[in-house]
Amino acid sequence: MRKILNLLRLQIDNHTDLLKTASPRKMGVAVCKILVLLIAVIAALAFAFTRVFLLGFTINAELIALILLIMQAITLVFTVGNVIGTLYLSRDNELLICLPVTPNQFFISKVLLIYFKELAFNALLLLPLFLCLGVFGGLGASYYSAALLYLLLLPVFPIIIAAFLSIPVMKILAFLRRHTVLAILVLLTLVAVGLSAYISLISAMAGSFRIVEQQMQVVSEINAAVLSVGSRVPVYYQLAQAMLSFSLWYRIPLFLALCAVLMVATVLIIRPFYFRIAMPQLENRIVTSRARRNRFRRDIPFISLIKKEALCIFRSPSEVFQYFLFTLLMPFIVLSYDRLLMTVTVNQAGENMIAGSHVMIVAIMAMLSNISSASAISRDGANFYTSKIIPVGYFTQVFAKLTFNAIFTLGALTATAVLSCFTYPVWQVLLGSIAVGFAAIGHIALCLDMDIKNPTVSMQGDEESSIAGKSTPRALILGLVIGFLMGLFLILQSTAKHAVLPYLVLIAIALFFALWRIWMLILRVQLAYDQIEM
Amino acid sequence: MLEIQHLTKSYAGSSVNAVEDLSISLRAGEIYGFLGSNGAGKSTTIKALVGIHPFQQGDILIDGVSIKTAPLQAKMQIGYVSDNHAVFERLTGREYVTHIANLYSVPSERVAQRCEDLLEIFKLKDAFDTPIKSYSHGMKQKISVIGALIHDPKLWVLDEPLTGLDPQSAYQLKKVMKRHAAAGNTVFFSSHILDVVENLCNRCCIIQKGKLQGVYDLAELRAEGRSLEEIFMNVIGETEGEGV
Numbered sequence: 001m002r003k004i005l006n007l008l009r010l011q012i013d014n015h016t017d018l019l020k021t022a023s024p025r026k027m028g029v030a031v032c033k034i035l036v037l038l039i040a041v042i043a044a045l046a047f048a049f050t051r052v053f054l055l056g057f058t059i060n061a062e063l064i065a066l067i068l069l070i071m072q073a074i075t076l077v078f079t080v081g082n083v084i085g086t087l088y089l090s091r092d093n094e095l096l097i098c099l100p101v102t103p104n105q106f107f108i109s110k111v112l113l114i115y116f117k118e119l120a121f122n123a124l125l126l127l128p129l130f131l132c133l134g135v136f137g138g139l140g141a142s143y144y145s146a147a148l149l150y151l152l153l154l155p156v157f158p159i160i161i162a163a164f165l166s167i168p169v170m171k172i173l174a175f176l177r178r179h180t181v182l183a184i185l186v187l188l189t190l191v192a193v194g195l196s197a198y199i200s201l202i203s204a205m206a207g208s209f210r211i212v213e214q215q216m217q218v219v220s221e222i223n224a225a226v227l228s229v230g231s232r233v234p235v236y237y238q239l240a241q242a243m244l245s246f247s248l249w250y251r252i253p254l255f256l257a258l259c260a261v262l263m264v265a266t267v268l269i270i271r272p273f274y275f276r277i278a279m280p281q282l283e284n285r286i287v288t289s290r291a292r293r294n295r296f297r298r299d300i301p302f303i304s305l306i307k308k309e310a311l312c313i314f315r316s317p318s319e320v321f322q323y324f325l326f327t328l329l330m331p332f333i334v335l336s337y338d339r340l341l342m343t344v345t346v347n348q349a350g351e352n353m354i355a356g357s358h359v360m361i362v363a364i365m366a367m368l369s370n371i372s373s374a375s376a377i378s379r380d381g382a383n384f385y386t387s388k389i390i391p392v393g394y395f396t397q398v399f400a401k402l403t404f405n406a407i408f409t410l411g412a413l414t415a416t417a418v419l420s421c422f423t424y425p426v427w428q429v430l431l432g433s434i435a436v437g438f439a440a441i442g443h444i445a446l447c448l449d450m451d452i453k454n455p456t457v458s459m460q461g462d463e464e465s466s467i468a469g470k471s472t473p474r475a476l477i478l479g480l481v482i483g484f485l486m487g488l489f490l491i492l493q494s495t496a497k498h499a500v501l502p503y504l505v506l507i508a509i510a511l512f513f514a515l516w517r518i519w520m521l522i523l524r525v526q527l528a529y530d531q532i533e534m
Numbered sequence: 535m536l537e538i539q540h541l542t543k544s545y546a547g548s549s550v551n552a553v554e555d556l557s558i559s560l561r562a563g564e565i566y567g568f569l570g571s572n573g574a575g576k577s578t579t580i581k582a583l584v585g586i587h588p589f590q591q592g593d594i595l596i597d598g599v600s601i602k603t604a605p606l607q608a609k610m611q612i613g614y615v616s617d618n619h620a621v622f623e624r625l626t627g628r629e630y631v632t633h634i635a636n637l638y639s640v641p642s643e644r645v646a647q648r649c650e651d652l653l654e655i656f657k658l659k660d661a662f663d664t665p666i667k668s669y670s671h672g673m674k675q676k677i678s679v680i681g682a683l684i685h686d687p688k689l690w691v692l693d694e695p696l697t698g699l700d701p702q703s704a705y706q707l708k709k710v711m712k713r714h715a716a717a718g719n720t721v722f723f724s725s726h727i728l729d730v731v732e733n734l735c736n737r738c739c740i741i742q743k744g745k746l747q748g749v750y751d752l753a754e755l756r757a758e759g760r761s762l763e764e765i766f767m768n769v770i771g772e773t774e775g776e777g778v
Contacts, residue, residue, distance in 0.1 A: 296632050296645040304636035308622065308629075315624040315665075382620035388586045390637045391609040530588045533545065534581075 007109035059137030062230025118155035305400035323372035352494035360487020367479025373447035374475035438510035567731035567738030613687035638685035
């Protein structure tokens with residue numbers, strides 16, 4: 001048992017500073033971060049609940065049962081990732097398996113780590129949720145006591161389901177790894193389907209809540225539906241009822257026993273499969289190459305640099321997802337957002353405001369598409385030395401990275417503009433897109449500038465460097481601010497006499513911004529690159 | 535071919551010079567060893583030479599071209615193999631070599647010819663079209679060497695090239711180094727394996743605590759019956775004694 005706990009402690013210390021008793025300062029910082037996050041989530045939920053529950057929703061056992069079921073379903077998605085990441089793909093497997101521990105001890109420590117990660121994740125979501133439900137529902141001691149117990153027990157079900165789901169998912173992942181293009185398409189399709197469902201739901205709700213009389217009717221219908229469906233949710237309805245009455249608390253030990261039995265059964269069933277699937281992940285993959293013609297394609301250095309960027313990024317589905325998700329989905333997201341906006345009936349000034357909102361969302365999406373540039377230099381990691389030894393000017397190299405990002409952002413912007421022409425006047429779309437295009441180029445230059453000022457290039461491996469890129473959060477915030485301000489400017493100018501003038505002013509400002517940032521980049525590159533040491 | 539003139543380099547935030555007033559001169563057609571214990575300043579010197587690190591004083595001339603005033607022109611003459619053999623692992627060997635060749639503006643026919651030759655020597659033909667990520671340590675080293683030689687540089691610089699190589703790979707690399715020097719080019723490499731330097735190099739120098747301790751002609755040493763190991767231990771021992 002001690003070895004299992006030691007293994008668990010080792011893995012927890014690798015993830016977080018929460019248990020680093022040797023360094024009280026680090027522990028304190030970790031605890032503070034969690035508390036701040038928890039308070040922020042509680043505040044956000046409380047705000048949302050105030051808006052929702054004042055409309056007349058009833059907090060009862062049926063609603064609690066439905067909420068528990070939905071939360072478990074959402075958690076399940078993340079739990080599958082947690083199980084796969086911790087059990088099969090964790091980099092510490094290679095180290096831990098060499099320690100003097102039995103395979104069972106190793107496996108159980110991994111399962112316990114998964115449980116603690118799920119506990120933390122669930123607590124972050126469920127604790128604020130339970131608190132707000134209890135306060136808004138005026139619920140008693142039984143509810144709060146049961147809620148604390150459920151926090152410990154609820155992670156178990158998703159873990160059990162995820163443990164079984166992870167086996168076929170691992171097979172699919174192994175297949176997709178060998179087919180990168182297919183993997184990217186699958187990822188994008190999943191995100192698109194999810195977004196589509198979300199936007200459709202929001203559209204339906206927006207339509208229903210347009211008029212006050214309709215709101216009351218909708219709330220009644222939802223309350224009735226909750227009563228009908230919630231009472232049929234197995235296990236969770238019984239648990240929800242137990243929360244509201246001490247007399248039904250006998251159900252909790254039964255649930256605990258059920259969890260224990262299922263967990264033990266899962267461990268016994270999954271364990272034999274685990275080592276068969278996990279151990280090959282530690283082996284060097286032998287890649288069989290397809291026969292190619294003996295070809296060496298000659299390109300000028302600038303084009304070769306762009307191609308290299310493309311190959312390095314697009315051969316990793318996770319990097320494509322991380323850096324180009326917003327770029328590739330921009331037309332789709334903007335189109336969905338426009339559909340939502342079109343449900344609002346307005347006068348002429350309102351139409352101009354809606355056009356301004358459209359430009360805001362397009363600009364925000366374009367800026368989000370540029371975030372990869374905030375780690376473009378850091379992403380080279382230990383390979384950064386190549387930038388300094390090759391006979392190619394530093395600005396040419398940086399400009400290649402800027403061009404690479406701009407190709408995708410401007411391409412997505414063009415596709416978005418073409419689709420938007422079916423909803424908005426062509427002149428508005430054209431002028432708005434030009435303004436956003438210039439602003440996007442300026443933002444890319446700004447992102448590169450930030451990364452050059454503060455690169456993280458001494459680490460080994462690509463992923464570690466890009467994860468450690470310090471400039472990404474700041475670039476993200478600045479991008480959001482730029483997009484927001486662009487849209488806000490047009491919204492505030494929506495009553496202007498000449499509707500074209502605000503767009504022309506915005507184009508001028510965006511062009512100035514782009515030229516200014518490119519000039520700053522030119523000035524910075526030579527000096528900054530020289531000073532970067534590795 | 536290579537002139538390092540009064541090179542002085544210190545790192546940001548440090549008052550100690552990592553390299554101090556270093557001056558050495560290399561001829562065309564020779565293999566020159568750069569010896570020193572760990573932390574002596576070998577890698578710092580090499581990284582200043584190839585343009586990775588800026589330096590405070592002195593100059594470095596490659597075939598008469600200053601790395602300070604005409605860096606692009608100077609870098610065109612250099613091929614560099616780093617100590618960590620970092621390469622772009624998501625590229626295949628072919629893509630990596632093609633990319634490097636394009637950066638040095640090497641014509642396609644020359645690339646094909648040199649690749650054919652080097653792949654044959656290093657026995658890398660089968661792996662050339664597979665991602666570098668799947669390569670072993672030795673294979674990554676070899677593809678790094680091919681990338682460094684694809685433009686036939688006049689000065690080939692290697693930082694601790696034999697570390698971690700199996701005997702066969704080490705033999706292949708030494709063979710290529712001799713061949714490159716025999717063609718009238720210069721090979722400059724750092725090492726702390728004295729036997730290799732003694733057998734491979736024409737001349738060598740020893741650096742300790744950032745300062746040049748001496749330059750030695752290995753043919754002369756052999757003629758005098760002196761061993762490089764003895765000289766190295768005497769030099770290092772003397773300089774460490776000074777610090778006591």
